[in-house]
Amino acid sequence: MSGPVQDSIHDALVAALAPTVLEVINESGNHNVPPGSETHFKVIVVSPAFEGKTLVARHRAVNSALAEQLAGPVHALSIQAFTAPQWAERGGVVPDSPPCLGGSKR
Amino acid sequence: MSDVETETNTRIRELIDQNRVMLFMKGNKIFPSCGFSAQVVQILKHHGADFQTFNVLADPAMRQGIKVFSEWPTIPQLYVDGEFVGGCDIVTQLHNSGELEQVLAPKS
Numbered sequence: 001m002s003g004p005v006q007d008s009i010h011d012a013l014v015a016a017l018a019p020t021v022l023e024v025i026n027e028s029g030n031h032n033v034p035p036g037s038e039t040h041f042k043v044i045v046v047s048p049a050f051e052g053k054t055l056v057a058r059h060r061a062v063n064s065a066l067a068e069q070l071a072g073p074v075h076a077l078s079i080q081a082f083t084a085p086q087w088a089e090r091g092g093v094v095p096d097s098p099p100c101l102g103g104s105k106r
Numbered sequence: 107m108s109d110v111e112t113e114t115n116t117r118i119r120e121l122i123d124q125n126r127v128m129l130f131m132k133g134n135k136i137f138p139s140c141g142f143s144a145q146v147v148q149i150l151k152h153h154g155a156d157f158q159t160f161n162v163l164a165d166p167a168m169r170q171g172i173k174v175f176s177e178w179p180t181i182p183q184l185y186v187d188g189e190f191v192g193g194c195d196i197v198t199q200l201h202n203s204g205e206l207e208q209v210l211a212p213k214s
Contacts, residue, residue, distance in 0.1 A: 055196045063179050070179040076142065077180060079195050095198060098141030101133075 002026070005038035005073050009066060013045060016065035020084055021046035021092075027078070031100040042078040042097055046087040055081070114171030122185040127157035127210065130172045131182040134161050142194035143182045149201045150184075155210050187213060 002010075003026065010024045023044040028037040043062065050058045058081035063070065070077060080094045107115070122128045127150065133139030135147050150157050162169035162181055173179055176190045184191040186209055191197065200206040 055199060056190065056192055059192065059196060060177070067179070078142075095202070098145040098194070101139055101141050101144055 003036070003038045005069060006041070009041060009043065009069055009074070012065050012069070013043065013062065017045060017047040017049045017061065019045045019047040021087060027076075027097055030097070031076075032102055038073055040076040040097075040100075041074060042080070042094075044080045044082075044094055046082045046084055048083070050081055050083050110167055111171065111174070114167050115175060117168065118172060118175045121158070121160060122188050125158040126187060126212075127155050128185045129157055129159045129182060130162055130168075130185075131159050132161065132163050135159055139163060140181075142180075145194050146182045146184060146197050149197055149206070150210075152201075153206065153210050186210065 002024075006024050006026050010022065013019060013022055013024070021044065023042075025042045025044075026038060026040070027042050028040045029035070031037075031040045033039050045062060049061060053061070059079050062079050062081060063077075066074070066077065078097045082090070129143075129146060129150065131138060131140070131143035131146065133143060135151075138144035138147055147159070160168065162172060169181070172181065172183055176183055178190070178193065180193050182193055182197075184193070184197055191209060192200070197206065200209060
């Protein structure tokens with residue numbers, strides 16, 4: 001089941017980047033936050049908008065689409081941004097996010 | 107910009123100018139306080155990089171200031187040769203693709 005923050009991340013990325021593949025994963029359960037939290041997310045975005053862009057530029061595009069969420073409830077965001085050919089080459093596999101170490105208890 | 111923001115900006119600029127490989131992180135090399143920061147430390151160590159770290163959890167002005175400085179909303183942030191390289195995802199991706207070796211290699 002997805003929560004309101006997760007839905008808003010999904011909708012903002014659809015609007016900004018017209019992704020062909022989009023996965024918004026709530027990883028808050030792996031962290032030092034109460035059950036049901038929406039604080040730690042991973043997004044997998046495959047979009048033609050990333051064509052010819054550096055990794056930093058791609059991440060900036062995602063961060064900027066999610067400025068509102070990052071300024072608010074979202075504490076951590078892992079971004080995997082690919083073009084369609086890169087995504088096909090990878091076979092749709094992304095690395096695991098690192099484990100929580102306690103963090104800043106925000 | 108307020109005086110505090112200007113001063114923070116100057117401190118950040120000095121740190122990245124004075125240290126070729128500079129990591130702004132949560133915690134330190136020995137005790138990272140966040141998995142994302144820990145992962146970047148581990149990758150830099152793996153490459154034998156000579157790097158300095160700054161613990162943003164110990165300094166709220168710097169924690170906010172570094173985000174404004176780079177227009178990047180998250181921490182860790184890695185700088186090499188005064189240039190912003192990226193956060194944990196980008197450093198990991200550059201490491202996996204082999205490109206990080208070039209980024210870290212001293213420029214002649």
